[in-house]
Amino acid sequence: MKFLFLLTFIFFSVKTWAYPNFIGHGYTSCLNCHYNPAGNGPLTDYGRAVAATSISSGALYPEKWTEEKVAYTSGFFFRKPVQDHVRTQINYRGFQLVRNPGSKSSETKQWINMQADARLILKFGQNDRFVTIINYGFSPQPKGSQVDMSEWRSREHYMGYRFTPKFGLYAGLMDKAYGLRIIEHTSVSRTSPQATQNDQVHGVMAHYLGEKTEYFVHGFAGNLSQKEDVRMKGGSFMFERTVADIHRLGASVQQARNNYLTLTTWAAHARFNLKEGSALMGEIGQAKKTADASILDKTSRYAFLQTYLRPWRGVYFLTNIEYYQDDISKEPYFVRWGPGLQYFPIQRVELRADVYNTRNFSPDSSNKDSWMYLLQAHLWL
Amino acid sequence: MKFLISLCLVLSAAAAFAKPKVSVFVSLTPAGSFTAVSEKPKGNLFKSGDSFTADKITVTIESLKTGIDLRDEHFWKHLNSTKHDKAVLTDLKATNGKATANLEINGVKKPVNISYKVAGEEVIASFSVKASQFSLAKAEYLGVGVEDDVKVEAVLPYRAK
Numbered sequence: 001m002k003f004l005f006l007l008t009f010i011f012f013s014v015k016t017w018a019y020p021n022f023i024g025h026g027y028t029s030c031l032n033c034h035y036n037p038a039g040n041g042p043l044t045d046y047g048r049a050v051a052a053t054s055i056s057s058g059a060l061y062p063e064k065w066t067e068e069k070v071a072y073t074s075g076f077f078f079r080k081p082v083q084d085h086v087r088t089q090i091n092y093r094g095f096q097l098v099r100n101p102g103s104k105s106s107e108t109k110q111w112i113n114m115q116a117d118a119r120l121i122l123k124f125g126q127n128d129r130f131v132t133i134i135n136y137g138f139s140p141q142p143k144g145s146q147v148d149m150s151e152w153r154s155r156e157h158y159m160g161y162r163f164t165p166k167f168g169l170y171a172g173l174m175d176k177a178y179g180l181r182i183i184e185h186t187s188v189s190r191t192s193p194q195a196t197q198n199d200q201v202h203g204v205m206a207h208y209l210g211e212k213t214e215y216f217v218h219g220f221a222g223n224l225s226q227k228e229d230v231r232m233k234g235g236s237f238m239f240e241r242t243v244a245d246i247h248r249l250g251a252s253v254q255q256a257r258n259n260y261l262t263l264t265t266w267a268a269h270a271r272f273n274l275k276e277g278s279a280l281m282g283e284i285g286q287a288k289k290t291a292d293a294s295i296l297d298k299t300s301r302y303a304f305l306q307t308y309l310r311p312w313r314g315v316y317f318l319t320n321i322e323y324y325q326d327d328i329s330k331e332p333y334f335v336r337w338g339p340g341l342q343y344f345p346i347q348r349v350e351l352r353a354d355v356y357n358t359r360n361f362s363p364d365s366s367n368k369d370s371w372m373y374l375l376q377a378h379l380w381l
Numbered sequence: 382m383k384f385l386i387s388l389c390l391v392l393s394a395a396a397a398f399a400k401p402k403v404s405v406f407v408s409l410t411p412a413g414s415f416t417a418v419s420e421k422p423k424g425n426l427f428k429s430g431d432s433f434t435a436d437k438i439t440v441t442i443e444s445l446k447t448g449i450d451l452r453d454e455h456f457w458k459h460l461n462s463t464k465h466d467k468a469v470l471t472d473l474k475a476t477n478g479k480a481t482a483n484l485e486i487n488g489v490k491k492p493v494n495i496s497y498k499v500a501g502e503e504v505i506a507s508f509s510v511k512a513s514q515f516s517l518a519k520a521e522y523l524g525v526g527v528e529d530d531v532k533v534e535a536v537l538p539y540r541a542k
Binding site: 025026027028029031032044045046049050053054058067068070071127128165209245246275276277 | 406409410411414415449450452454522524
């Protein structure tokens with residue numbers, strides 16, 4: 001019976017309400033909307049216009065505003081850019097995290113300033129073929145750290161040049177080209193391969209965009225602001241192929257090492273366009289971590305599935321399901337899942353609520369499920 | 382339980398009967414694509430033996446929807462919909478999976494070669510055109526453009542002549 005309800009829900013969702021995000025609007029590649037062809041970081045003018053006219057609700061704009069006007073006021077401080085070469089952006093993201101809600105003994109509440117970035121973009125040439133990106137921002141306290149390690153630092157600084165519309169080279173500090181760059185940076189699909197919020201590296205990335213394929217090769221020397229012995233040096237490769245015109249299948253591999261750790265990872269991912277803005281995304285992968293001193297030799301395995309369903313413009317219903325096995329030679333694993341609601345009342349404002357349930361599975365012990373919820377605000381200018 | 386199963390079956394059956402539809406597949410540069418869909422093609426497709434004919438099938442340009450309002454406006458404007466409000470396919474003659482017809486867009490008429498297959502009571506036809514052949518200027522918006530080659534797919538019911 002439960003299965004039938006689930007089936008019915010999925011059936012209705014896909015057939016009648018399926019709307020999501022970017023690939024759901026037909027944007028198979030990140031390059032239309034982001035300066036970084038692998039996504040993340042500053043939006044292009046086109047990306048801001050798409051955010052204003054399709055991702056965000058139009059309900060709060062004055063009635064007499066046309067969509068054209070909405071698009072052109074998506075620029076910095078609601079202004080249409082008056083020149084072609086310089087762009088500035090400011091981003092803030094913070095959230096209230098409540099763990100064990102309702103528990104008299106263990107409920108905790110915490111406001112976290114997750115992101116506060118100021119960005120400068122310089123762009124020149126036909127189709128902005130030469131770009132320089134500088135992204136300076138706040139790095140929050142790492143999870144589990146006892147001392148205050150939050151800091152302001154460069155989150156990205158790189159230059160890119162597209163020799164042809166199909167081929168470009170990018171050099172500097174940027175995210176690794178690896179897997180699905182989802183916004184949920186605590187997801188196991190980002191933390192396990194060390195490709196998450198604070199894992200940017202200095203390196204050179206080559207990008208090839210074919211008619212149906214996209215390739216990224218990224219060689220890196222670690223983050224040069226770190227001490228040399230802990231810099232993760234290595235490379236990653238990511239590949240995506242368009243299937244059935246509107247969906248994407250992809251794969252990634254990575255190897256990196258520092259004086260203490262060797263990391264070897266692979267992942268396969270898929271993005272499905274469910275039409276009208278809705279999408280389904282998933283990634284599975286493994287990460288092998290070996291310490292030279294033989295104190296560590298384990299392989300972790302993860303899976304991630306996310307739905308974006310857009311019932312109407314500006315609103316998305318999300319579901320995240322994650323699986324993580326820290327060591328595949330042992331039995332324990334956990335499953336984290338939860339629904340979320342994302343609302344863009346107007347361009348520059350994202351409000352989001354998520355609930356997460358985590359259940360641990362182990363033959364040797366039994367733990368109560370843990371619950372948490374997040375209330376998130378994301379503002380950008 | 383029975384009700385739920387029945388509901389799923391009814392909805393599955395309903396989904397199996399596709400509506401008449403014209404889909405225009407547009408590729409973007411540097412990457413990506415979108416599909417403009419109209420569920421309001423007008424005209425009659427007749428079957429006689431193994432052949433199909435149609436005098437005139439029309440699609441109102443502003444019935445084509447891309448999923449983003451602003452993109453709709455740009456698409457219609459690009460196709461010059463205020464001056465030529467319809468795409469018109471005339472003199473369609475089809476047999477053995479191949480068809481010829483004349484397509485008029487933006488006031489320019491060109492012959493097109495069409496492939497098709499029969500699926501139940503409908504014909505699924507597809508063809509490719511170059512936008513530039515119809516005197517349509519190269520489209521670009523905030524650095525994102527469209528490819529000249531455009532694919533069209535039509536699902537049309539037919540009836541005996």
